[in-house]
Amino acid sequence: MHQFAIGQRWLSDTETELGLGVLIDVDERSISILFPKSDETRVYARNTAPLSRIVFNINDEVHDQEGNAWLVESLDDVRGVIRYNVVRTNENGEKIQKALNETRIGAQIQLSKPLERILASQIDYKEWYDLRIEALQMQANMQSSPLRGLIGSRVGLIPHQLYIAHEVGKRFAPRVLLADEVGLGKTIEAGLIIHQQLKTGRAERILVLVPDSLQYQWMIEMRRRFNLKFSIFDLTRTASIKEHDPELNPFLTEQCIIASVDLMIDHDDLREQAVEAGFDVLVVDEAHHLMWSEEEGANDRYDLVEELAESIPGVLLLTATPEQLGVESHFARLRLLDPQRFSSLEVFLDEEQQYQHTAKIAEVLMSDAALQDEHLATIEQLLGHAIQDEPEQRYRAIHELLDRHGTGRILFRNTREAIQGFPGRDCQPVALVAPEQWSMDGKLREQMWPEEAQLDGTWMEYDPRVTWLMEALRKDLKHKKVLLIARSGPVVEALENALRLHAGIRTAMFHEGMSLLERDQAAAYFAEDSYGAQILLCSEIGSEGRNFQFASDLILFDLPANPDVLEQRIGRLDRIGQENRIQIHVPYLIGTAQERMFRWYNEALNIFGNISPTAQTLQENFIVELKDCLLADLGQQFEDLLEAVSVQREALETELQEGRDRLLEYNSCRPVVADKIVTALEDYDDNSHLPMFMKRFMASTNIDFDEQSNGTVIIKPTDQMQVQGLDIDEEGMTVTFYRDQALIREDAQYLTLEHPFTESVVEMIQTQSFGSTNVALLKTNALKPGTILLEVWFKVDVVAPKALNLPESLPKQLIRVLLSENGQDLSLKIDPEIIKPYLHHLDGNSGRQVVKARREVIEQRYAQSLEIARGSLPEMKQQAKTFFAKKWQYEIDRLTYLKQFNPSIRQDEIQGLEKLQKEGLELLDGLAVTPEAIRVIVVVKP
Structure with missing residues (x-):
């Protein structure tokens, strides 16, 4: 083959963006290349032209x-110019063959295979090459990690929460309460x-049904804690979609949707379309509103969820009061989850009696008391x-009882008494004299919250609560973090303005009129120890989805009409992680509806002192009498x-306490398993290499990042960025790599391997050519100077549904082959970490010269490395199939055995596992290797 011939195709080593060029002129000293893509011609010195000859191979x-x-079938050299014999199939399925001279090849070219790129002198930086290998290794570790789906959430390491997530999230189509x-x-x-189901591929489409008032809270919680983008579907949005395309099902336009229950109940067409849309998991919050009885049947909410649950495989029902509205409704909710298992209320009641007997034995086993003969006989x-x-043996017996009996697989209930760690709370009432301007009659709203009708803020001139608040913040609460919650945004704004301007108090606000970023910034300002806000003033939205356990003083500037809302307010501070007793400050005006509402909550419902599981039901039962007493002072009647x-x-609480199912509570958080999950996540947090990896990646690709003294990093895109397609906010973003910081600073995103930005980095590295080639110097006396080594990394691939997670079964997901110049396999003798410190960058021009000079050796050693990698596949395939089969068979056998004793285990669940096991074993036969990176190493003296 001639060195240069008119018509040959060449690629510029230094300007690859010019595309594929064609040689149009050659003389003794120079050559001319036309680049049709850019319509430019370049003239190069013949002996030093930075060009690479492009020759395509068979296939x-x-x-x-x-x-x-x-597709190239064969090729011929015709006086230095290549003629390719190619084939393709047209739209009719007909096979077309022809000869294609290289002069007729298109100018657009994308060399993606590592060998193609390095032979074309497309050589990446050493740092990029190292980052690519690290990214591949991190992804391989994640795919085989039991923590997959758990590490990316901005949550504290709370055992019972992680246990439930681990237990339920790993199931296919989980149906639980x-x-x-x-x-x-x-x-x-x-x-x-939800996060675990999505990350592991067990689910792709989620529908969340909630009351109207909780839609926004759910959307924010999913985005802020889990980086999940849910869309709220209300009547306006669905109508807009229909107006644009009347034939389109609105529920097919998004993968993850939040909708109100009332929207579905009021619009039959939307209800039908939601059923037809084919969701994978249905989530229903406030499930205690789903009511059913044998005599009266079901309410609208129950009918709606029942219809959806028949077509959606996974169902999560959420309620804090599973039996509060009666055993019939509790049975009915279980019936939604498994209608075959819970088909008869009478049978269910009989089984409940048996489970109580089992629970008593389990309680003996869990105690320190010695087992008596009657206990052993019963066991x-x-x-x-x-x-x-x-x-x-006692420990094993407890777990056998848990697996065999009761509703443990579908019902999870943890109680404060079982979890512990709550310091408690105290009520600090503040009785104030009502001013003359205060309304003592009229509508209840006007008596309870007259300030909401005076948007000009004139109410502040006479309201004694304002004066008390200023004095309290200056004196008794001066050195404390204080959370204040009021009903509306205008009230909060008026109070904040007065405290900041007239009292000189550091304040922060949080209300529905602020953007999500502004709310995050306000929460972060409140969280700062030294120079942060002393008080955070929230509208009712402040009692939704935000936790401020670092504060222990709560001011209820007004009282809501609903005890559940009041509990939500208190719950912003009274949560796991709170180290101090909560002090609940309640200012009210003597002789007004405010005082009577306070007494109702305090004396009748005891809601300030303790969680009251019966409060909502009692208020609903006595709502008529309560309203009469609130509207007017009825004296003895009140x-x-x-x-x-x-x-x-008190009677209801005693009944609930006596009916506690401690066996169920134990099953809702098995301490040994939960502690292992917590320990594993702590180890991950302590030993993560992600911070250093991401900083190196950003530094090497011209992404701007600025490390702050508070443990956060500000990341911003730049015009000089050398990579594209990353999930990075155009305005920049504040992130932290540390869980403790993420829990405090809600304005900072928690960067983990499962964060969208990190995932986009790894995906970009994998799908693009980033760092796939390199030429480096190895300074050592152990090898002959001037010789070269070839290092090739292969990824073991298997095409399969994400849910099967077949990479987890592979003995290894990456194969590294290191060959000497003469073909000696050094893969096991020279570890990559050992030689890493001795490898040094080689400038681009020198690297290109090495590749051109040793092209033939590189091609030979690459072919040898491919054979070595492929040769390891049969053994790997057998090991993977053995591991995969055993793993799935263990769960199939366990559930099959337990189904003999516990009918809550569904047959369709077992059949689903068997089907997936068979599918996975068949797909593992298609194991293959894909080249990911190639490096030429030149040995030189130290």
Whole structure:
């Protein structure tokens, strides 16, 4: 083959963006190359031209000048110019063959394979090459990690939440009732499950149904804690979609949707379209509003969820009061999850009696008390085998009872008493004299919250609560962080203005009129220790989705009409992680509806002192009498009402306490398993290489990042960025790599391997040619100077649904082959980490000269490395199939065995596992290797 011939195709080593050029002129000293893509001609010195000859090989895809794709079958050299014999299939399935001279090849070229790129002298920086290998290794570790789906959430490492997420999130089409008490994090548990289902591919489409008032809270919680972008579907949005395309199902326009229950109930067409849309998981919050009885049937909400649950495989129901509205409604919610298992209320009640007997035995096993003969006999009867009174056998017996009996697989309920760690709360009432201007009659709203009708703020001139607030912040609360919650944004703005301008108090606001960024910034300012805000003033939205456990003083500037809303307010501080007793300051005006509402909450419902699981039900039962008493001072009638409701509340609470299912509570958080998950996540947090990786990546690609003294990093895109396609905010973003910082600074995004920005970096590295080639110097006396080594990294690939996670079963997902110049395999002898410190950057021009001079050796060693990598596949395939089969068979056998004793295990769940096991084993036969990176190493003396 001639060195240069008119018609040959060449690529510029230094200006690859010019595309594929054609040699149009050559003489003794120079050559001329036309680049049709850019319509430019370059003249180069013949002996030093920075050009690489482009020759396609058999089975390569080439494009002609019309853009048609062809497959190379063979090639001939005709006086230095290549003629390719190519083939393609047209739209009719007909096979077309022809000869294609290289002069007719299109100018657009994208060399993606590492060998193609390095032979074309497209050589990347050493740092990029190292980053590519690290990214591949991190992704391989993540795919095989049991923490997959858990590490990317901005949540504290709270054992019971992580246990439920781990237990439920790994299931296919989970159908469970999350019934933790208020303040224990049901929304977080649901978010963790959703996040895990999405990240592992077990689900792709999620529908969340909530009351109107909770839509925004859910959207913010999913985005802020889990980086999940949910869209709120209301009547305006669905109408807009229909107006644009009447035939389009609105629920097919987004993958993750939040909608109100009332929207579906009021619009049958939307309800039908939601059923037809084919969601993978349905989430229903406030599920205690789904009511059913054998005599009266179901309410509208229940009918809606039942219809959706029949077509959606996964269902999560959330309620803090699973049995509060009666055992029939509790049974009915379980029936939504598994209608075959819970088909008869009578049978369910009988089983409940048996489970209570089992729970009593389990409680003995969990105690330190010695097992008596009758206990051992009962255990043998329940389990089918005897046990000895030894710690290990008692522990195993407890878990057998948990697996076999009750609703443990579908019902999770943690209680504050079981979890512990809550310091408690105290009520600090502040009785103030009502001013003359205060309304003592009229509508209840006017009596309770007259300030909301005076948008000009004149109410502040006479309201004694304002004066009290200023004095309290100056004196008793001077050195404390204080959270204030009021009903509306205008009230909050007026108070903040007065405190900041007239009292000189550092303040922050949080209300519905602010953007998400502004709210995050306000929360971060409040969280700062030294120079942060002393008080954060929130509208009612402040009681939704934000937790401020670092503060312990709460001011309720007014009282809501709903006890659940009041509990949500208190719950911003009274949560896991709170180290101090909560001080609840309640200013009210003597002799007004405010005082009577305070007494109702305090004396009748006891809601300030403790979580009251019966409060909402009691208020609904006595709402008529309560409104009469609030509207006017009825004297003894109100006193009698307070006494009667208090007695009834105590009786209900006693009944609930006696009916606690401690076996169920234990199953909702098995301590040994939960502690292992927490420890594993702590180890991940402590040993993550991600911060250093991301900083190196940004530094090497001209992404601007500025490390702050508070542990955060400000990241901004630049015009000089050398990579494209990253999920990075155009305005920049504040991030932190550390969980403790992320929990405090809600304005900072928590950067993990599962964050969208990090995922986009890894995806870009994998799908693009970033760092796939390199030429480096190895300074050593152990090898002969001037010789070269070839290092090739291969990824073990298997095409399969994401949900199967077949890479987890592979003994290794990356294969590194290191060959000497004469073909000696040094892969096991020279570890990449050992030689890393001795490898040095080689400038681009020198690297290109090395490749051109040793092209033949590089091609030979590459072919040898490919054979070595492919040769390891049969053994890897067998190991992977053995691991995959055993893993899935263990779960299939366990569930099949337990189904004999516990009918809550669904047959379709077992059949689904068997189907997936068979599919995975078949797909593992298609194991292949893909070259990911290639490096030429030149040995030189130190």
